[in-house]
Amino acid sequence: MKLETLDDIKNLITSDTETDNIEFKKTTGQLERGMETLCAFLNGEGGTVLFGVTDEGKIIGQDVAGKTKETIGEAISRLEPSVNVQIFYVPMPDSEKKVIALHVESARMERPFCYRGRPYMRIENVTTLMPQDKYNHLLIQRGGKYGWETMTNPDLKISDLDEHAILGAVRGGIRCGRLPEATIREDLPTILEKFNLLHDGKLNNASAVLFGSNFYYYPQCLLRLARFKGTTKDEFIDNQRITGNIYTLLDAAMAFFFKHLSLSGKIEGLYREEELEIPYKALRECCTNALCHRLYHRPGSSVGIAIYDDRVEIENSGTFPPDITMEKLLSGHNSEPQNQIIANVLYKSEVLESWGRGIGLMISECQRVGLPAPEFHTDGNSVWVIFRYTRKTVGYDPTVTRQSPDSHPTVAPQVEKVLSAIGEQTLSTKEIMGIIGLKDKSNFLELYLYPATRLNLVEPIYPENPKHPRQKYRLTDKGKELLKR
The missing domain is CATH 3.30.950.30 (Schlafen, AAA domain)
Structure with a gap:
């Protein structure tokens, strides 16, 4: 000037x-x-x-x-x-x-x-x-050594991380073309360095959030799940608290939705097309954003999911970027992640969209089935999103099936179907889909197969090349044990 x-x-x-x-x-x-x-x-x-x-x-x-x-x-x-x-x-x-x-x-x-x-x-x-909260928020946003996710923890060892989760993220990145195929053959320290999680032999806080298996130092890696009777918090039907890394918590969240939301379906030929009362993609995108963009520096913070008879509320600690208005947030904006390292790893492993299109996806998915657009709220300390639904607003004539409680609190019925279909066999994607009775491959991968592999229940026979033309899948020891139960 x-x-x-x-x-x-x-x-x-x-x-x-x-x-x-x-x-x-x-x-x-x-x-x-x-x-x-x-x-x-x-x-x-x-x-x-x-x-x-x-x-x-x-x-x-x-x-x-x-x-x-x-x-x-x-x-x-x-x-x-x-x-x-x-x-x-x-x-x-x-x-x-x-x-x-x-x-x-x-x-x-x-x-x-x-x-x-x-x-x-x-x-x-x-x-x-x-106010102190706003000051702390701006301080966390400041890059470099002031970011919580970049701070090293000298007590954190590579053995404290989940190797299966790391390799699962790498396979996801190779599958979508965001990581080179040679990445799967590198050792863990090299992979972690490329993810910006390991520097000078020291792991940072982001590594625990993404791939941790021991959360003694990280009580904030917490997901609260509740299903209430009616439209108030007066009475619980189900109440869970799960501690884990982002991939574990995301799968647990989706399993909880499948457990407590109805499936609406329509028959096309010999196949049944199923959809949750609130679209799966909208819920998954919202949970991903909540886990990725929340403020992790407060040990007592968490992500909360509450299901009522008329709505779902998803809450996380933090706020929207201070320079993005609600109008701009809803109309389209550049992605400004609170946690750039965490967001980058989730993007490379095909979990997160990096171009600020997540909110638009949530809105369009709800509108596609005739539901109101989700509501976005913040009070400066937390962000919460409300999805409102009624069974009458689903876009086609539904036959509604209430999900029965699954045998494991963090495994969706769709994952159990994959385990049952494979059993003692080694099968291709097409063969598994045929046994379950599905024809939509993208739906099968997102709702059935990928959650099973992320939970280390199913493994590919060519893990170093997820796109192998003769790729098939089999149960891991963990998957076989769960199937027996």
């Missing part, structure tokens, strides 16, 4: 009142308050503080001595972290007085800023102290 003439100042003052990025001060006698506001602008989208302008927007100028410039320089040095502040001394016509302008641009990557050790924020035309 260039402010060299009085006309530049007049063009900047568009009204006789202050705004969310313009502040008036009569003289530098109010420098302290002006600097607090400049700090608030830095924590927002930038702005300008003008000295020599009255509260009503009248330009009067002020005397500028050497001491004035020295005092301003000292005040700017008290901003933390250090930042570039543009200083303009604009002369008044026919006068020795000048208008002093202090201008800062947006500095998102360096936020939060403090002045004299205290953070400030701007609400409309008022400067106020920033």
